[in-house]
Amino acid sequence: MGMEASLEGERVVLVPYTAAHVPKYHEWMQDPALLAATGSEPLSLDQEFQMQRSWTLDPLKQTFIILDKEMVDGKFVQGDPHVEAMVGDVNIYMNDLDDPQMAEIEIMIAEPKSRGKGLGKESVLMMMAFAIKNFGIHTFRAKIGESNRASLHLFQKLGFVESSYSEIFKEVTLELDVTKTKLEELRSLLGDVNHE
Ligand SMILES: CC(C)(COP(=O)(O)OP(=O)(O)OC[C@H]1O[C@@H](n2cnc3c(N)ncnc32)[C@H](O)[C@@H]1OP(=O)(O)O)[C@@H](O)C(=O)NCCC(=O)NCCS
Numbered sequence: 001m002g003m004e005a006s007l008e009g010e011r012v013v014l015v016p017y018t019a020a021h022v023p024k025y026h027e028w029m030q031d032p033a034l035l036a037a038t039g040s041e042p043l044s045l046d047q048e049f050q051m052q053r054s055w056t057l058d059p060l061k062q063t064f065i066i067l068d069k070e071m072v073d074g075k076f077v078q079g080d081p082h083v084e085a086m087v088g089d090v091n092i093y094m095n096d097l098d099d100p101q102m103a104e105i106e107i108m109i110a111e112p113k114s115r116g117k118g119l120g121k122e123s124v125l126m127m128m129a130f131a132i133k134n135f136g137i138h139t140f141r142a143k144i145g146e147s148n149r150a151s152l153h154l155f156q157k158l159g160f161v162e163s164s165y166s167e168i169f170k171e172v173t174l175e176l177d178v179t180k181t182k183l184e185e186l187r188s189l190l191g192d193v194n195h196e
Contacts, residue, residue: 006078007064007130009122013076014064014130017089020081021065022052025089028110037148038108039171055091062131063091066123068114087114090123092131092140102139103131107151120154125189128158132178132186140176145169159185 007014017025026048028034035042043051055063069076071085088109096102105127109120131137142160144151152172159182160174176182 006076007126008076009126011069011117012119012123012126013067013069013072013082013085014090014123014126015067015081017052017055017063017065018081019049019052020083021086022049024083024086025052025065031110034108034110037145037151038106039143039145060094061091062127062135063089064123064127065089066109066119068111068117068119071114087111087119088123090127092127092135092137094135094137096141099139101135101137102141103135103137104141104143105131106142107154115150120150121157124154124158125186128178129186129190132183138178140178142174144172144174146172 006016023045026043026045029040029042029048055061065081065086066088067076067082067085068087069085071087072082073084076082088107088111090105090107092103092105094100094103105124107120107124109115128140131140140160142155144155146165147170152174155174158176160176162172163175164173165171166173
């Protein structure tokens with residue numbers, strides 16, 4: 001816990017969410033549009049630090065900060081939080097008591113200038129590969145506001161299909177089953193992203 005390594009992709013590096021990332025994360029979460037898109041409550045800086053700690057301690061939750069490789073100062077150094085390059089986060093939450101191999105996945109590219117460059121898609125793919133390998137996840141679930149076109153598009157592109165809709169929350173639930181075919185597709189999509 002908190003000891004997971006960084007994952008390097010083509011355009012992003014996923015690093016563990018540490019206390020060093022919290023002030024910037026908190027700054028992002030002042031934006032009402034981002035709060036709405038992610039279904040988050042506004043928190044004080046103190047509460048954000050507590051949240052980071054509790055996420056790190058929760059074995060059912062895995063959170064990575066997304067670094068845009070183009071924004072890394074100098075060379076990427078393992079263990080360095082590289083706050084200058086943080087642009088969003090991706091996490092999974094294994095929150096289904098009936099199915100421990102189900103993971104809810106969330107993605108946010110908070111920095112507007114880093115959107116639409118494929119960072120979100122690559123981060124989701126890397127997180128999925130990580131979750132399959134380390135936790136044997138066989139179903140992914142994403143809950144997305146019906147007006148969040150970009151996010152819906154991203155997950156549908158990856159093969160997620162609608163499984164339910166909440167009229168109350170105006171929210172779509174999408175799911176993806178990790179079949180053998182899906183696994184092979186995932187491997188080829190990841191391609192040279194996978195450095196192992
Ligand atoms: C939603 C989000 C995670 C997408 O990440 P991203 O890095 O910008 O998306 P990517 O560049 O990886 O694009 C992934 C796919 O989604 C599509 N897409 C991205 N933004 C889109 C948009 N605004 N509208 C429609 N499709 C979009 C891309 O074309 C791409 O599909 P492709 O593989 O066919 O090219 C990111 O923009 C985000 O976190 N936004 C936060 C605010 C938010 O949710 N905005 C939505 C409206 S409230």
